[in-house]
Every structure is written in C-alpha cells, then in structure tokens.
Amino acid sequence: MPKVENYMLNRTKAPHIKDAIEFNLHLKPYEKFVLDNGVEVYAINAGAQDVLQMEMVFYAGNSFEKSNAVAAATNYMLKNGTSSKTAFEINEHFEYHGAYCNRSCQNETASISLHTLSKHLSVLLPVIKEMITDSVFLEEELAIYKQNSKQKLSVSLQKCDFVANRLIDAYLFGEQHPYGKYIVAEDFDALTTGQLKHHFQQYYLNGHCVIFVAGKLPANLFETVNKQFGKLAIKPGKPQIINNATPAEIKKYRVANDPNGVQGAIRIARPFPNRLHPDFIKMMVLNTLFGGYFGSRLMDNIREDKGYTYGIHSYVQSHFQDTALLISTEAGKDVAEATVEEIYKEMKVLREELVDEEELLLVRNYLIGNILGDLDGPFHIIGRWKNIILNNLDEKYFYDSVNMIKTIPAEELKELANKYLQPEDFYELVVI
Amino acid sequence: MIQYEKFTLDNGLRVLVHQDESTPMAVVNVIYDVGARDESPDKTGFAHLFEHLMFGGSINIPLYDEPLQVAGGENNAFTTNDITNYYCQLPAENIETAFWLESDRMLNLAFDKKSLEVQRKVVCEEFKEHYINKPYGDVWHKMRELAYSKHPYRWMTIGKELKHVEDATLQDVKDFFQKHYTPINAILVVAGNVTTADIKILAEKWFGPIPPGTKYDRNLPVEPVQTAPRSVEIKSNVPIDALYKSWHICSRLDERYYVTDLITEILSGGGSSRLFQALVKEKQLFSNIECSHSGSTDAGLLTIEGKLVKGVAMKDAEAAIMSEIDTLLQNGITEKELQKVKNKTESMLAFEDMSVMSRATNLAMYELLGDAELINTELSKYQAVTTAELLKESKAIFNDNNCNTLYYYSNN
Secondary structure (H helix, E strand, O other), rough: OOOOOOOOOOOOOOOOOOOOOOOOOOOOEEEEEEEOOOOOOEEEEEOOOOOEEEEEEEEEEEEEEEOOOOHHHHHHHOOOOOOOOOHHHHHHHHHHHEEEEEHHHHHOOEEEEEEEHHHHEEEEEEHHHHHHHHEOOOHHHHHHHHHHHHHHHHOOOOOOOHHHHHHHHHHHOOOOOOOOHHHHOHHHHHHHHHHHHHHHHHHOOOEOOOOOOOEEEEOOOOHHHHHOOOOOOOOOOOOOOOOOOOOOOEEEEEEEOOOOOOOOEEEEEEEEOOOOOOOOHHHHHHHHHHHOOOOHHHHHHHHOOOOOOOEEEEEEEEOOOOOOEEEEEEEEEOOOOOHHHHHHHHHHHHHHOOOHHHHHHHHHHHOOOOHHHHHHHHHHHHHHHHHHOOOOOOOHHHHEEEEHHHHHOOHHHHHHHHHHHHHOOOOEEEEE | OOOOEEEEEEOOOOOEEEOOOOEEEEEEEEEEOOOHHOOOOOOHHHHHHEEEEEEEEOOOOOHHHHHHOOOEEEEEEEEEEOEEEEEEEEEEHHHHHHHHHHHHOOOOOOOOOHHHHHHHHHHHHHHHHHHEEEEOOOHHHHHHHHOOOOOOHHOOOOOOOOHHHHHOOOHHHHHHHHHOOOOHHHHEEEEOOOHHHHHHHHHHHOOOOOOOOOOOOOEEEEEEEEOOEEEEEEEEEOOOOOOEEEEEEOOOOOOOOOHHHHHHHHOOOOOOOHHHHHHHHHHHEEEEEEEEEEOOOOEEEEEEEEEOOOOOOHHHHHHHHHHHOOOOOHHOOOOOHHHHHHHHHHHHHHHHOOOOHHHHHHHHHHHHHHOHHHHHHHHHHHHOHHHHHHHHHHHHOOHHHHHEEEEEEEEE
16 A cells, blocks of 8 residues: 655555456355256345345347337236236235335346345345236236326337437348337237236246346245245246348438437447357457546547547447447437547547557556446446346356457457448437 | 545545555546536536636646556546536556646646637537437526526526527636636545555555635525516427426435435336336337436525427326326335335445445535545435334425426427
8 A cells, every 4th residue: 555755745646456357356256046946146245235136137138029129018017917916916915015126128138127225125025926926917007007008108209319229230130030120109009918818827937037136135045935936837048149230321311300400420330249149248348448537539539629428428239139239329410420520530549540559558547447336236237247147148248258358459459340330330319 | 335445635636546456446436526517607517618628738737648558557537517627547557647647737727829719619519419409408507598587507507598508718728727727726636446545655655745725605696585486488400299297306415305306206216216207118208208306506496307208288298297296295105115215225335335436526516515434424324214204304395486497398
C-alpha cells in the first residue's frame, strides 16, 4: 500500500499502478447436486448477507412455441393461479415473506426466479412447485393479460428505439426465426388458454430443466430442493433446436415512425457466430475498442467529439445459436445520417490502422478490471456459470477469455476488423 | 450492521471508510452537496450539465476516464434535484489512481471551451431521448410545475427547457464550481478492500492541500401549504389516456418518512398490493398502476399513476382510485398487511447491502443528510411503524386540498 512521499506532490504524474492484466482472475467453482429425477442443480455458496437467489431454467422459450406470443404468455401466467391458489394468494405468499418471484422468457429458455432471505426458502419452494406443476391458466386471467399487453405494446410502438430493435432483428434473422420474429397486437388476440396449457404441459410439467442457486445457502439445501422437485416429471438435458436464418436481401432501411420525432434510432448490424466459434472471444476485445465501453472509438468520436448523441454502443447479441454484431444509438434527427457515416469511418480506421499499444493496454486493463469487479458476490458468480453452462461450455471458456484479453496482438485485431467490419455486410436502419 | 470509520480533514472534507475484505475491489464515492434545487430559475439544468463537465479534464490531468480505465476501473455519476454523486470502482491495489483523479477535479477544472460546447449538445440529446422523444415524456415536467409554486423542485434535474442548457456560458461554469465543488461541501466515502490507516494517508496526501472553500448555506423558498386542489389537462399524441395524482408529503428527515414509504408499498408494491388487485385485476380500469414517492430531501410528492384501459372514462378511473383511498382512510390496514410491507422492506434492504458500491453510495447519502449511522437504524424505524400511525399519516396526505391531478388524454 502507498507510503507518504516526502517531496512536493506532483499532480501531473499518475500514481504507480499494477496493470490489471497482472491480476489472476479466479472463478469460484460451483457445487453440483443431481436431484432424484436427474435434474442438475448448480450452487455457489458465498456472501455475507442472509439472502439467496434460485432460478429454475426451463427450455420453454419462444423457439418452442407453435404460434407467436404463446411462450411469453405461458411463462407470465405461471404466477396467475393454480388449482388451490389465486394469483392474489400466490403474490401475497411471496410478498408476505419479503420475497420476489419473477418470470422471464427468452428465445430458448424461460425462467422462474426467486430472491429471498435464506430463512424463508422452505416455505416458498412448495408454492413454486405448485406453479410449475399445477398452473390452471384461467380465461379471465388470460383476458386481462391480453388487454394489458396490447396496451403496453401500443405505447412501445411509438418509441423509435423499440421499433428499430424489432426491425433490425427481423432483417438479420428473418421473421420466421425465433430471434427475428416479433409480436403484433393480433398475436395477443389469437392467444387461447388451450395453447398455454399445451405449452405448459410439454415444456414445464414434462420439460427440460436446470437449476441455479447462489447466496448464503442453508446446510440442507440439497434435501430441501430435492424434496420439492426431485420427484417431478421434469428432466435434465436440453432439446435440440435448429433454426435457419432467412436474412433480408435489402440492406438499407429508413423508417418514418413518429412525425414529431426529434431523434433517429440507428441500428447497424451484421450476422456473427456464437460463443463456440474461436472469433467470439477475440471479438470481445475488438468490440470493446470499437464501441463497447465509455472510452470506445464510437463514444469518443460521436459523443465526446461531436455531441451527436447521449450514448452509442456496439455489442454482440447474447444468443445460443448464431448471433449478430450490432451498433446502436439514438442521435439527433438532423445528425442521424452524419452519425451513420462516422460509424463506418470508425470501422475503416480499425481495418486499416493497427491499434497502438497504449490504447490496447487500456482496453485489456479495463476488461480485466471489469471482470474482477463482476466476480464480486455470489449472484454475479452464478451469472457467469449460468452463461457457461447453458452455452455448453466449461470453465476453460472463462480462462481462455481472460487469456485472450491479456494477449491478443494488434495485428490479429486488425485482421478481425477486416473480416467482420466490412460495411457491405451490415444492415443499416434509421427509425425516426 | 455496516461498520465504518469517519474522520474530517483540516479543510473540512469528511471521509468515511467501510472495509470489506471479501472483495478485491475498492469503491471511491464523492458526493457534492448541490443539486438542481440550487439552480436559479432562469438557469435550470445546470447542476446536471456541470456533472458532464467534470469529465472534461481537470487542472493537471487532461482526461479523467482514460487513466482510470488503465487502472482497471470504471466510473459514473448522477445528479438529482438534491445532490451530485460521482463514483468509481477499481482494483483495490490501484486505489491511489482514484484519489489522484478525484482530488484534481476537486482542486480545479480545466474549463475547456470545447468540452462545454460538446457536452451542451450531449445533454440536449439526453433531454430529447428521455423527455421529448418519448410518449408521456413531459409528465414530470408538468406535474412539478403544477405541484410546486415556490420551491425549486418546480423543475426537473435535466432542466426546464433545452434553451437553458444551450445558453450556459463558461463563466456560469466557473462560478458554479467555485461555489459548490469544495472540500467543505463534499463527502468522500471509500469502501472495499482497504484500511482506514491507508485511506487516511491517501486522503491527507491528495485532498488535504485543497483550500476548504466556503460552506454553502442553502436558503431555499419554502413551498407554501397547498390549500385547494389543482389540476391540468393535457392532450397529446399518445395511444392511451393516463392519470397522475400527486400529494405533498414530508421531507426525508421527518420521522413520518418511514410511514409514508410503507403507504406506497401498501398501495402498489407488487401483485398483492391494493391498487393493483382492485383496479387492474378486479375492476380492470387500468392496464397498470403504480404508487411511489419522490424520496427527496425537502418535502416531496407521493404519486399514483396509471394508464387507463381503452374505453374507460377518466372520471370513472379517478373515482375508483379515490374509492380505494377512502377504504384505506375508513378502515385502515390490518396487522398482517403491515407485517407484509415491513418484511418486504427488510429483504429489500438486505439485497441492497450486497453490493459494495451501493453501501458506499448509501453511506455518502446518509452522511450528507446528517448522519451516516442512519444506514444502520433505518430498518428499526420501519419496524416501529404502527397501523395507527399509518392511518393517521394517510389521512394527512390524502386530503383533497393537497392533491394535484394531471389528466393526460390521447389525441388518437
């Protein structure tokens, strides 16, 4: 640690630092239990507060639905009534114990998660069990869901960013692909309780499931979880999912959404392979440099030099299957086209010029510091593991990523830029 | 129980240290006792614009972000109507970098002209993104003007209008800095894998030599008690009618704050709360309904807001909200219901304490309010609330003369 130096303070000179790339990052290993029915439970026992989170991940996402909006509606309505409890009673039970039970639906998976003080776990799990085995999907509840979802959608459709996000995915993957399809009001109208019950039967009651738990875990965690879920018909593993993208042929789009709009939502995107491809972790570094953090080239040029936007970001979408690299910003209406041009200019610089060592070291240090900060606490650690496990990877992926951040040379980043940052490969959209 | 130690430098800078050896990181949080309420009515949005300028280079260091990122750190800042807060997180071994950067920008800024020009534009885009180019984006602007006649909570943190931000001059920036960004008006909190002994040395070294500045004594106009209901109608290009009702409530340090907070939980905290169950589920008059309060330092607002189901008349929707409130005022709440919202608060506080960053920010906020120890006494204050107090405070708040209503109609 620092010592007082006995000369005049020189404020122009940065204090000595340990380069973050010298840090050894360690991903705390999980404990794994297998329930009587084979379902796997991954656990991280850590933390000072007496709290825990549990997530049951089902392969019940959009990819498995027979028609639009079914997966999300089924997932949402898990909390809206069982044969012995009304929606109100379910909510009251969790809330009385100060717990939060949430649902979420993604493309492949759909989850139920619980955040609670550890002491209440055993009175809460039986209700979760009821929700995943005995949900009744009442007509009245579905009618309310349909009406309120349509209202929410009508508000969202006025926002240029919401519209742009839907359209760019549709161009990239096609409207038939789970990553590219989107919900319209008529999809809500067409929902029936029969569809929901069917989806529930197949993908929850008899579905594939994996469980993640983290926090200050009770000593009898395994017995408690096994008692509730070990005899159910849920099973381990995952169903096979193959979807072929049908990307749009036209690459450039300008959409007028709101006549009074004062900003344009810009989305520029291209297909990109998933985590299993060797370029994926390399792109993590190139993307950070390009538009992945506050000091990125895009931010520096388009926000900090030109003031065209409040923020601009690039990122690789988090999908299990083939995915996309995307640049996203909302810029002033008058400067939207200039912003698009600047984005391509920054791609060109990355293709043609080697990044200098100073900037590259900064990006390496930033990324390592970021991972170090993100390994703080049990919830973050289980989040990393969940990502690794659901993507069929192992801890090697984590250590390979760290190693790649520390060592990838500038030449390789330039090659990567030449491979992936070619304007003609990108879809380009501005929604005002 | 969150442990911390506190000391004050000769120049008046208060320093709090919270040690947590379980993390490899450290958080450095600097809070300045200035927010949008300290602006003059013709130069609003300035405290927030200034926050942006704090990243535009200081007297000895041309760039703030880069050296921090080189040290593996990350940072951000936020401004409210009450305070301005800057925080960064970095590996604990590199903590001196944060001291170097934070102390230099407290010492003096570079006052770069280009930075001002660019950040004016950036803030204007932020303004557009959040408040103009968004359905219902102007609601809080209108509600503040309706509910406050004198107090500077009349305007939003982002500012009353784009023009105020566009017109900011370099002289405004300098004056603001001299007045507010001094050790005597700031609090430094360091949390994470650090020791108080080391932090004392670093604080003396980097912040010790900065001149104290003059203590800013706030003398804000007090909002007169509202004596008649107020309302305003808006017609706008939005798809759905919406209703907003705000009532004046007590200030943050008032003992009634905890009761008020629990009232909002009773009315709308979750799927078993009263308004959601009655108006969204049973009567189906609203597609969503929320009750929240502003949590501001000076007397704030409690607001109920909801979007009406298509076809429902505004007066029916409003009457239904008032009928729920009447039920509350007539019958009060049960012990079980009170226990529920206390339990929720207990677990919410426990989850909040999981992150070092959140502990650091909360310590700074409480110290600025007057006493960091509040971080450890909050829960018992919530637990002490009785059903009788809750009823009494509900009656005080939900008085027609204390109410401000905004009817937001769809043009479509």
